[in-house]
Amino acid sequence: MQSEVASAIYKALEIAKKSNLLQCQIPAQIILERPKNRDHGDYATSIALTLAKQANLQPRVIAQVIIDSMNSNNLLTPAGISKTEIAGPGFINIFLATASQAAIIPKIISTGKEYGSSNLLVGKKINLEFVSANPTGPLHLGHTRWAAVGDSLGRVLSAAGAEVTREFYVNDRGNQMDLFGASIRAAALNQPRPESGYHGEYIEDLANQIQKSNPDLISLPESESIAAFRDAGYKLQLAQQNRVLDNFGTHFDVWFSEKALYENNFFDHSLNKLKAQGHVYESEGAIWLRTTDFGDDKDRVMIKSDGSFAYFASDSAYYVSKRERGFNLCIYMLGADHHGYVGRIKAIAACAGDDKDKDVEILIGQMVKIIEGGEEIKLSKRAGTIITLEELVEKVGKDAARYTLTRFPTDTPMVMDVDLLRKNTNENPVYYVQYAHARICAVLRNAKDYGIDYEIKSFNPELLVHERERELIGLLAEFPRIVSAAAQAREPHRVARYIEDLASQYHRFYNDCRVLPLGDEKPTELNSARATLCLATAQVISNGLDLLGVSAPEKM
RNA sequence: GCGCCUGUAGCUCAGUCGGAUAGAGCAACUGCCUUCUAAGCAGUAGGUCGCAGGUUCGAUUCCUGCCAGGCGCGCCA
Structure with missing residues (x-):
């Protein structure tokens, strides 16, 4: 319309x-x-x-x-x-006019799961990188925000017609990995862990598991032993992250290994590519990328004067890899503690000859605090520092966790109240929305028992003249616009806010407009038309929840 | 010191092509279930949209300055 x-x-x-x-x-x-x-x-x-x-x-x-x-x-x-x-x-x-407004209803029903999709971003091949936690420990709250929002953004972008690859960058080389190996080995030997090493309880678990399956590693010469523990621990930890994310409903298409950037001369290749653009130079025995050409605060070292690779070397090669794999838009989702990287990542793109304003986007996720019993939870037994994704899901469930994390814009710091998320009232927006869906499903089950026909072909759009009906229909018609806007702005939270409105509008309708016959009344055409409206509403709520990775229960 | 983010009701927060009377939930008060799921609905009350300027028909929204809070500024990863 x-x-x-x-x-x-x-x-x-x-x-x-x-x-x-x-x-x-x-x-x-x-x-x-x-x-x-x-x-x-x-x-x-x-x-x-x-x-x-x-x-x-x-x-x-x-x-x-x-x-x-x-x-x-x-x-x-x-x-x-x-x-x-x-x-x-x-x-x-x-x-x-009533009839033309209500014409959206059969359209929604026949479009089904596709209602809300568009071709806004057709032709965009997007690399969506998020979480990218170090494989040296469990995923914590900061990762969790991205695990939810990133996945949801992926869904929203796909709905807008983009071709999306979800990618997890695994930092599987460097000092941190060695410290990780040394920490596990120390735990296996019952020795004190390295000063700046890893101290969570999970290190002991890893040590125990490795000891059980590979009892020989401990007796290798020290440096070999550390490397062996590192590699074994890394595999277990990565698998654990993978499993936790899987449970959370977040699935990655590519787990990209940092180490792989140095295989088959890929790094040299990417360095040559940057050289060809004229932004690489040597100074004080190190190889630099002149990122200040493109607004970065300072130039960045790629190869240190001792010949080893700086972390930034990986960043640059990784970007080149993404572009060479055919992505025409790279989206990085970073935690607020990494926002200092924005300038340099943009500069890498520019140094590679790309448009730093169009080919790369960087989204920053602010901190998440979690409170329970009125106090901030800071300690996690498992991670030794802060609460993990797994613990959050144990506390409040997958749906509540995902929904809450996705309903706020990511550039605002947010507070999660565990007690609130466990409540089954409309203080808790997840249940509010899910309840609306379950309620509709109940009405439709009853409608069937009454023999009410709510098929499209018998739908009469002229009958839905009630103010509540008109409001509801108007809102249903908005959904595609919301999804497109969410995709365009990279803001999946808009979908959440919309379905909250929609749920509220449905409840209002439900309260004022009786769907089913009362008592002995015979079903009328109006009962049918309203039931059809219910069906369309359920479809839209379900589509919206799906974009957030949250279930739409038929009973609660 | 420089950079990024934030400041909206008592609390948690929505509000982007600048639009009409600034919204929601909670907390407070008042109503609505012998008939569809009350995990719901309706109503009352609650505001100098951090402060001060500027741009114009019109600013919570855009620009500048200031105030307050969070985070970041390695040949670490």
Whole structure:
């Protein structure tokens, strides 16, 4: 409906311009908004206000010209418009005819799971990198935020037509890995762990497991033994992360090994590529990338003066790898403690000859705090430091954890209240939304028992005239727009906020509009039409929850 | 010192092409179930949108400065 309305306005403007009633440039897109206030119609546009200046006319005069043009050229009825009015400084409020508004219902049902999808990002091949935790310990809260939001963003981008690869970068080389190996070995020997090593309880678990399956490692010469413990521990820990993420509903397409960047001369290849662009130089015995050419604070060392690779070497080669694997957009999701990397990653892209504003995007996730019993939880037995993903899921369940983490924009620090997430009331938005879905399913089960026919083919759109019905339908029609906007802005939380609105709107409808017959009444066409509306609503809630990776239960 | 993020109701937070009377949940108060799931709905109350300027028909939204809080500024990974 929306596009019909927009094009009707567009045509009206064109005609008015042709007949010299208006002198202005017609914008390519007519923006329709949903007014907050229902009295302002189903849609409203401020087009007359924005054109006022260049047309050199009062906004209200322009609005009148547009409306006259729509009237005299018979544009209203075909677009499903029943009424227009000019309001305030020059808004045009648009009211839809019942039947044309309700036409979205069968469309939703027949489109099913695909309703909300678009081709907005068709042709975009996106590398979505998130979590990328070091394989030296369990995933903690910061990772958890990305595990939820990143996965959801992947779903939203896919729904917008993009081809998305979810990627986890495994830092499987370097000092940290060696410290990790030494820590496990120390635990196996019952010796004190290295000063700056790893101290969580899980290190002992790893040591025990390795001892059990490979009792010989302990007796190897020290450096070999550390390496052996490192490699064995790394495999176990990575598998543990994989398993936990899997339980969480977050699945990666690629687990990319940092070590692999140094195999088959790939690093040299990527270095040559950067050299060819002219931003590599040597100084004080080290090899540098001149990232300051592109706004970074300082140049970065790739190969240290002792000949070893700096971490940044991997970053640069990794970027080259992504681009060579055919991705035309690389999205990095980083924790706030890494936001200092934004400049240098962008600079790598630019040094590789890419457009740092278009080919790379970096999303920063702010910190997550978790409170229970009114106090912040800081300690985790397992990790030795902060609470883990696994522990969070044990406490509140997968759905509540995922939902809560995805319903806030990532650039805001957030507080999770464990006690609240365990509540089954509308304090807890997950249950609020899921409950709406379960409620609809119950109504539909009962409708079936009544023999009420809510198939598309018997749907009569003229009957849904109640204010609550119209509001609900209007909101259902918004869903594709919400998903597209969420994809465009890389903000999956918009989907969450939308389904909360939708759930609320459904509950209001449910309260005021009886779906099923009362007592001995015989089912009417209105019962059917309302049941069909219920079915469409359930579909949209379910699609929305699915984009967040949260289940849509049929019973609660 | 420099950079990024944040500041909206008592609390937790929404509010991007700048739009009409700034919203939701909780907490407080008042109603609604012998009939669809009350895990729900309706109502009352609650605000100098951090502060001060600027841009314009119009600013919570854009720009500048300031104040407050969080985080980051290695030839570590």
